[in-house]
Amino acid sequence: MFTRTKNDSSTGTKKGRRSPLATATLILVGLLTTGGAYALFTSSATADTAQSSAVALHSQSQVNEGQKLFASNCATCHGLKAEGTNSGPSLIGVGAASVDFQVGTGRMPMAADGPQAEQKPTQFSQTQIDELAAYVASLAPGPAIPSSKYTDGGGNAATGAELFRVNCAMCHNVAGAGGALTEGKYAPNLQSVSGRHIYEAMVTGPQNMPVFNDLNITPQQKADIITYLKYIQTHQSPGGFSLGNIGPVAEGLFIWIFGLGAVVAMTVWLTAKSN
Structure with missing residues (x-):
């Protein structure tokens, strides 16, 4: 005996039969849920692995000493747990490289509030800087201190010069002489x-x-840029007096004031002598 399927008088569809769109929707929801859960698990596992690797690079004694230094010198602005305050940003996730740069160049601790932190003599020994970097690196994954093979100037200077002109020269000048930016800041x-x-x-x-x-x-391109900068640090300007390498405006002004002035002075001297 066959069972008849009743038609729905209001919609004209058959009762008891699922719409094809419902099946597709269920499949889509299942895929999105599975993919999202996998992505969340993978990112969490990667973060945990990266953090474990960062801690492994430093001894626990370094981390402990760095925490003491941080509490006595940095916590006022950055918080006791480096979570940040109204006076300073969070340092969670900035990595050892950021600490090594900021403290190693004397920019941190800041002497006074200003448009940007200025370079000055360092207040810590390299051992203490390494300890501070170890502590901050232990808080969360972040950029590590680079290997010497990328920083010793053994790359391609010609490639580095091209990369520097494209990516850096608009602020730092093609010769790395620096330059003014907006709101009192500078490169x-x-x-x-x-x-x-x-x-x-x-x-x-x-x-x-x-x-x-x-x-x-x-990393290799960064090494090439560093090689170029080391080259211009150790080689004098082949064109003579470099005028501080501050660009064509300074060179043109020099020619107009001193060059043209010298021509006028020479002309006056020759004319006076003939008279």
């Missing part, structure tokens, strides 16, 4: 900056500088 002179601090600045983006991660500029 610092790179003539005496170490390769290690240059690399750390690229991966952490201090002040107004953008972050150049390994997808933007690879």
Whole structure:
């Protein structure tokens, strides 16, 4: 015996039969739920692994000593657990590279509030800086201190010069002489900056500088940029007096004032002598 399926008088569809759209919707919801759960689990596992790796790079004694130094010198602005306050940003996730750059160049601790932290003599020994970096790195994953193979100037200077002109010269000048920015800020002179601090600045983006991660500029390309900067640090300008490498405006002004002035003075002298 066959059972008839009743038609729904209001919609014209058969009762007891599921719409094809409902099946597709259920499949889509299932895929989204499974994919989301997998992504969350993977990211959490990756973060835990990265944090464990960061801690493994430093001894527990370094972390403990760094925590003491942080509490006595940095917690006023950054909070006892580096969570940040109204006076300073959170340091969770900035990594050891950021600490090594900021403290190693004397920018931190800041002497006074201003448009940006200025470079000054360091207040800590390198051992203490390493301990502070170890403590901050233990809080969350972040950029690590770079290997010397990328910072010793052993890359391609010609490639580095091209990369520097494209990515950095608009602020730092093509010769790394620095330049003024808006609201009292400035791009610092790179003539005496170490390769290690240059690399750390690229991966952490201090002040107004953008972050150049390994997808933007690879580690080898960063090494090439450092090689170029080391080259211009050690080689004098082949054109003679460099005028501080501050660009064509200064050079043109020099020619107009001193060059044209010398021509006028020579003309007056020759005319007076003939008379």
